[in-house]
Amino acid sequence: MILENALAGAAAAARAFGRTTPADRAAMLRAAADALDAAAGELVPSAMTESRLPEARLTGELARTTFQARLFADRLEQGLLHDVRVDHADPDWPMGPRPDIRRTQVPIGPVLVFAASNFPFAFSVFGGDTVSALAAGCPVVVKAHPGHPGLSRRTAAVVAPHLPDGVFALIEGVDAGAAAVQDPRIKAVGFTGSTRGGRALFDLAASRPEPIPFYGELGSTNPVVVTPAGWAARAEEIATGFAGSVTLGSGQFCTKPGIVLVPDAEAFLAAVPELSAGPMLNERIEGGFCTAAREMAAAVTVARGEVGGGPVLFRSTAVEVLKRPELLELEVFGPAALILEYADVPEALQVLDAVGGQLTGTVQGADTDPDAPELVARLAEHAGRVLWNQWPTGVTVSDAQQHGGPYPATTAPTTTSVGTAAAARFLRPVAFQNIPEAALPAELREGAPGPRRVDGITRA
Amino acid sequence: MILENALAGAAAAARAFGRTTPADRAAMLRAAADALDAAAGELVPSAMTESRLPEARLTGELARTTFQARLFADRLEQGLLHDVRVDHADPDWPMGPRPDIRRTQVPIGPVLVFAASNFPFAFSVFGGDTVSALAAGCPVVVKAHPGHPGLSRRTAAVVAPHLPDGVFALIEGVDAGAAAVQDPRIKAVGFTGSTRGGRALFDLAASRPEPIPFYGELGSTNPVVVTPAGWAARAEEIATGFAGSVTLGSGQFCTKPGIVLVPDAEAFLAAVPELSAGPMLNERIEGGFCTAAREMAAAVTVARGEVGGGPVLFRSTAVEVLKRPELLELEVFGPAALILEYADVPEALQVLDAVGGQLTGTVQGADTDPDAPELVARLAEHAGRVLWNQWPTGVTVSDAQQHGGPYPATTAPTTTSVGTAAAARFLRPVAFQNIPEAALPAELREGAPGPRRVDGITRA
Secondary structure: HHHHHHHHHHHHHHHHHOOOOOHHHHHHHHHHHHHHHHHHHHHHHHHHHHHOOHHHHHHHHHHHHHHHHHHHHHHHHHHOOOEEEEEEEEEOOOOOOOOEEEEEEEEEOOEEEOOOOOOOOOOOOOHHHHHHHHHOOEEEEEEEOOOOOOHHHHHHHHHHHHOOOOOOEEOHHHHHHHHHHHOOOEEEEEEOOOOHHHHHHHHHHHOOOOOOOEEEEOOOOOEEOHHHHHHHHHHHHHHHHHHHHHHHHHHOOOOOOEEEEEHHHHHHHHHOOOOOOOOOHHHHHHHHHHHHHHHHHHOEEEEEEEOOOOOOOEEEEEEHHHHHHHHHHHHOOOOEEEEEEEEOOOHHHHHHHHHHEEEEEEEEEEOOOOOOOHHHHHHHHHHHEEOOOOOOOOOOOOOOOOOOOOOOOOOOOOOOOOHHHHHHHHEEEEEEEOHHHHHOOHHHHHOOOOOEEOOOEEEE | OHHHHHHHHHHHHHHHOOOOOHHHHHHHHHHHHHHHHHHHHEEEHHHHHHHOOOOHHHHHHHHHHHHHHHHHHHHHHHOOOOOEEOOOEOOOOOOOOOOEEEEEEEOOOOEEEOOOOOOOOOOOOHHHHHHHHHOOOOOEEEEEEOHHHHHHHHHHHHHHOOOOOOEEEEEEOOHHHHHHHHHOOOOEEEEEEHHHHHHHHHHHHHHHOOOEEEEEEEEOEEEEEEOOOHHHHHHHHHHHHHHHHHHHHHHOOOOOOOOEOOOOHHHHHHHHHOOOOOOOHHHHHHHHHHHHHHHHHHOOOEEEEEOOOEEEEEEEEEEHHHHHHHHHHOOOOOOOEEEEEEEOOOHHHHHHHHHOEEEEEEEEEEEOOHHHHHHHHHHHHHEEEEEEEEOOOOOOOOOOOOOOOOOOOOOOOOOOOOHHHHHHHEEEOOOOOOOHHHHHHHOOOOOOOOOOOEEOOEOO
16 A cells, blocks of 8 residues: 555545454454454465465464454453543542552554564564554554465455554555655554664664654574573473474574573584474575574574575584674574583573573473573573473463563563554553542443452452 | 762672662662662752752652652562563474573663762662663663762762672763763663753664664653633633743653643733743853743744743734744743644644654633543553653652653653663563473562463453
8 A cells, every 4th residue: 555545545544443442353353263264265375475384384374363362352241451440539538538549451542563484474564563463453554464465455455444543554665664654654664673773773763853663673592591409400391392392493583592501512412313403484584594694604603504595503602692692683594503512500690691681591301400490580681481390482472471571572661563462552541530420431340340459459 | 979880880790780680779779778778968068059959849859869769679589570481392382382481671781870960869860760770670871960970979978889790880971871872881871851952862872783772751841732722611721820830840751741722822822821941951051041031032932031031921822823833842941832723623633743753741611611621542652651731840759650762751651761661671581491390580480479471361
């Protein structure tokens, strides 16, 4: 769509769409999800052609995508996307008489979503950013990823008829995306992509006359710590699990384990089975993988594979990378990881403190592992999700999911881009003071259903 | 304190303070609040000397400040500051087997707080930003406001002994504040002050190599709409209430009603009783008031009072200001307001759509007022708090309070700087996947007390 039409349509639709009921929006999300499922026979082949990803993966990803939309619909119907608080008037409130005051959230306004290349369904046109913004009541303008333009247009064509005019639009092109970030009609941005591209757009959003929230999910190297006890007890399981995770989706996941701290690098490398990966998404991403891998190879040893020829493992030590901590943030987007040998757990902890913000951090340990509590606590200081004896690739969509973390994992560390809490990014709190019942939002009226906090007490 | 000592101390203290229990932090907040109350006899006279504010106001403000700290302590003990979510492992989760995943929040890290001049207790050294950050588990470095340096040092001296070493520090000076915003050890900033000063610091925070959240509460003109029915039914009450609100605290509140839309400006002005206000906080603020008032006087009529001589009311019409909408965002910080006559309610709504982001918006109406629902809904699109038949000055501290709004009211429209939800600004969500019970944060363990969402169901 022409950019001006998309922006004007979103601005014109915002008020009416923002006033739809949660049940209205739930019905729209379900209708769009049903339509996408019904179009799987057309969409999946289109995605295969453009992304080089296999059919099974894409079929599963589409199922995940429509499930995600329906989960937001469920939570809308259950009154679980809004944080409702009611404080009745209280003449005895200790700081002075309290008026009747009630808090809910309203949509932030039209949202711009930058689709990602590596999940052509789940993080693209009707992905998590789009459905969480629609659930919040915001019109969405999606900037299509150039990696799958045909699929993007088809997805948009399937979805749009189930949403009111102006509520959904697809735009294309780098310039259109940058112009939209700076347009006063856009009130928030969701982005999934590289640190470099995301930071450039973040800077545009922050430098507007009216700066707006920019929810960028950028880079992560996802450190994994194999404990001494874990390696002693579960060496083969760990090495095999790692091989599967680092090559899953050809390593083209933001949660790919890129840094692995091990007590014995030689033993670990010997135990890792042969690595194989499918083709990469496109030549641009393959080129980026090779460039980053060459940069890493210039600094450390190539222990397995070859730069430019599929999966590759690098090797160094904790002591060495602590002298060059920039290597810990060098994301080699593809089937690659840096294996670091540490002398003792305090040395591994030092590396964790140097890695910067992360989407995930993982501990591979043993039952009653003496190092588990401190490693988990330390990873929680730096990452948005901490795992034990599982692998970070594969991100479930649920209420408790958190996909984010300190910069550069995201530009908005108090938020998530996956899971039902993602809608909060596009909801703005408003307090209603002494407002007559008839003029209150429905969820704030006396006796309205749904969980809430009333006079400081949670009601289920 | 020397800046480097403050920052180094905060960074060194962050880990241990972040791992204190909510009960530990509640006890610290209570001890500090008790110490402040006990020192009232020393603090209030100090505040009177430096702020020119009367004793009764300052005594009340100190009570509000210590109440606020104790309310955060209550909510910590009740488990109400964290949004706890537990999703048990579910092999039948529709998108694929779900691991056990549990979400809570961890402290974001050391917080820098810029104190305000106009509330020497409640928005200063131990004000809302400070106590919400401490409640979240973050060390705080406060940049003292130069309007009350002696009081700031005394307050810090009373509070500091009740907090662990490094957890609280006071710094002074514009340069120290700007340097601290850019220091990598600072992870978030709270600010209350002018749009100009706040925007400059926001720009510094956003342009860091690691950008950080900047929670700035900046300017607002707080529109009030008097409906035709409201004016017919409650003219005297409205005019009297307005006179009290516009002069309260000499108009030096960010919630002062600065724009009043009325059906009959002449009748409104005739009904407003004589306006009187105490001295202003200091010469700098008085100078700023005069400058802004002169700017307004150059564009519209001075209807009451004189520029440079205490309270002043300006007068124009909706039609005129719609031609010069910048006047709607011109905050004349002091006892002043712009009275705008509108021809009909649609014209008043047009003005509301032009006013930009606001902390508050108010409707003064009548019982069964036909215009109430649309005016309330429209103000909710632009403001953080909407009031009916009350006045926006006086901001209660409670769970449902919202003090924020779209830019320029704040730089972070999804957050609040007043009320218990303010702690969320300094809490970063973390998901724990498949973590052994002993390594989980206490609130995430099975059977832990406190409200939570378990497998999609709210538990009180």
